[in-house]
Amino acid sequence: MTDNAPKPARRRAAVILAAGQGTRMKSPTPKVLHKLAGRTLMDHAIDAAEGLGCERIIVVVGAHSPQVGEAARKRLGEGATVVQDPPLGTGHAVLAAKEALADFDGDVVVTYADCPLTTPGVIAPLFDLLAGGTDVAVLGFEAANPTGYGRLVLAPGHVLLRIVEEKEADLATKQVKHCNSGVLAADRKVLFDLLAQVRNDNAKGEYYLTDIAGLAHDRKFSTRAAFAPEPAVQGVNSQAELAAAEAVWQRGRRNALMVEGVTMPAPDTVHLSWDTRIAGGAVVEQFVVFGPGVSVASGAVIKAFSHLEGAVVGEGALIGPYARLRPGAEIGPEAHIGNFVEVKKVKVGKGAKANHLSYLGDGSVGEKANIGAGTIFCNYDGFDKFETHVGAGAFIGSNSALVAPVRVGDGAMTGSGSVIVKNVPAEALALSRAEQVVKAGWAAKFRAAKQDKKAKKDKK
Ligand code: UD1
Ligand code: MG
Numbered sequence: 316m317t318d319n320a321p322k323p324a325r326r327r328a329a330v331i332l333a334a335g336q337g338t339r340m341k342s343p344t345p346k347v348l349h350k351l352a353g354r355t356l357m358d359h360a361i362d363a364a365e366g367l368g369c370e371r372i373i374v375v376v377g378a379h380s381p382q383v384g385e386a387a388r389k390r391l392g393e394g395a396t397v398v399q400d401p402p403l404g405t406g407h408a409v410l411a412a413k414e415a416l417a418d419f420d421g422d423v424v425v426t427y428a429d430c431p432l433t434t435p436g437v438i439a440p441l442f443d444l445l446a447g448g449t450d451v452a453v454l455g456f457e458a459a460n461p462t463g464y465g466r467l468v469l470a471p472g473h474v475l476l477r478i479v480e481e482k483e484a485d486l487a488t489k490q491v492k493h494c495n496s497g498v499l500a501a502d503r504k505v506l507f508d509l510l511a512q513v514r515n516d517n518a519k520g521e522y523y524l525t526d527i528a529g530l531a532h533d534r535k536f537s538t539r540a541a542f543a544p545e546p547a548v549q550g551v552n553s554q555a556e557l558a559a560a561e562a563v564w565q566r567g568r569r570n571a572l573m574v575e576g577v578t579m580p581a582p583d584t585v586h587l588s589w590d591t592r593i594a595g596g597a598v599v600e601q602f603v604v605f606g607p608g609v610s611v612a613s614g615a616v617i618k619a620f621s622h623l624e625g626a627v628v629g630e631g632a633l634i635g636p637y638a639r640l641r642p643g644a645e646i647g648p649e650a651h652i653g654n655f656v657e658v659k660k661v662k663v664g665k666g667a668k669a670n671h672l673s674y675l676g677d678g679s680v681g682e683k684a685n686i687g688a689g690t691i692f693c694n695y696d697g698f699d700k701f702e703t704h705v706g707a708g709a710f711i712g713s714n715s716a717l718v719a720p721v722r723v724g725d726g727a728m729t730g731s732g733s734v735i736v737k738n739v740p741a742e743a744l745a746l747s748r749a750e751q752v753v754k755a756g757w758a759a760k761f762r763a764a765k766q767d768k769k770a771k772k773d774k775k
Contacts, residue, residue, distance in 0.1 A: 332426070337429070352561065352565070354589040360427065375412055376396050398411070409425055425524065427497050432560055454496040459545065464495060496543060632646045644659060658675045659677065664682035682708070713732070714732045727745065729744070
């Protein structure tokens with residue numbers, strides 16, 4: 316993502332706050348490692364920072380959940396996290412990143428790791444303000460219910476006089492609907508100089524980051540607010556709020572796909588992942604779930620109740636209904652994968668068909684091959700996985716078991732019900748099942764004998 320982000324005129328860094336306990340999630344998983352659209356909340360926040368072109372990203376973590384720091388370092392490298400212990404407020408949290416940014420010269424944006432809908436486009440106006448001469452820029456929103464938020468005390472022109480926390484607010488201030496989202500940006504030196512002056516003589520006994528707005532204004536720094544729609548800056552504090560944020564994200568992404576020409580007759584029933592790619596001209600029917608890592612080409616139709624994950628679907632392919640594509644499934648153009656067919660790590664050639672009740676795992680299916688109903692690629696012996704390769708134009712009879720490692724050559728056929736354990740040469744027929752025995756009149760004789768016996772028994 317960093318590669319695609321435009322290079323800003325001034326250098327940018329981000330401090331992402333993630334030291335909160337997240338107790339209201341009531342989960343052994345730390346809050347910011349919960350997932351939205353298949354990606355952790357923290358990764359969404361890091362994506363936003365990267366999308367803004369931040370070349371330095373520092374995540375402030377608490378001592379209570381080391382997994383959060385590990386996850387951040389795994390993505391961003393050693394030195395990308397600082398620990399705030401104990402947590403003494405948002406101002407104190409940002410101060411924890413002071414040393415890490417000591418050699419950084421440029422603008423710093425502060426964001427929260429639990430606000431996954433705060434995208435680069437939402438934050439960008441703060442950098443625009445800084446570029447226009449504002450010293451401290453704060454992202455606000457108009458809250459439907461402002462209770463609990465810090466209030467922005469504004470003068471005309473979105474000039475910010477100060478931010479008053481709910482607990483410090485008098486009745487008049489509590490009427491203010493302009494609230495603080497928590498996202499704020501300033502030049503690195505300005506930010507840390509102001510933070511050094513923040514005190515904790517307030518209702519919560521905390522160092523409020525928000526105090527820097529008033530401090531800046533008093534020192535004749537230019538301090539301004541930009542505004543975002545409320546859902547874009549909504550934080551996640553509970554499982555219900557996570558689900559609500561997910562719903563907002565899903566709706567937004569589905570709408571974006573429809574704008575790009577994807578047909579979705581029942582969009583509300585389609586579940587996407589953060590990285591789902593669907594080209595315009597594709598159709599996604601009802602109740603389709605996309606796990607991470609899926610791309611669908613134009614003209615493909617994903618029929619109802621299909622589940623796709625880590626899969627590539629080629630142009631004009633037909634998937635489902637009730638298909639399951641697992642990681643490594645590469646479905647070629649115009650191929651058909653039908654109901655109750657599971658494909659994992661198999662490359663399916665152009666125009667090939669596996670229409671009913673099959674497991675295709677590890678291997679390949681050549682162009683225009685036909686996989687009969689109930690075919691199983693027996694890929695696992697309890698210890699290792701092996702590959703099955705079916706050649707172009709081959710015809711696999713229904714209910715065949717292809718025991719890997721095995722190859723069926725181009726144009727070859729296998730008889731229904733065969734267990735194929737040896738390679739089949741091109742254009743050959745392989746049969747491996749008991750020879751059929753026919754006993755003329757046997758069924759009629761059998762029934763007569765049985766009926767006779769039953770009749771004698773009933774007479775007694
Ligand atoms: C904060 C803002 C408030 C704003 C609101 C928006 C302050 C003082 N108040 O209030 O103006 O309207 O967010 O949601 O900044 N955190 C740390 N270390 C700490 C405390 C917090 O890392 O010591 C992190 C939390 O993990 C969280 C974020 O900072 O991601 C905000 O903390 P929270 O306690 O939710 O602040 P609020 O009281 O909601
Ligand atoms: Mg909060």
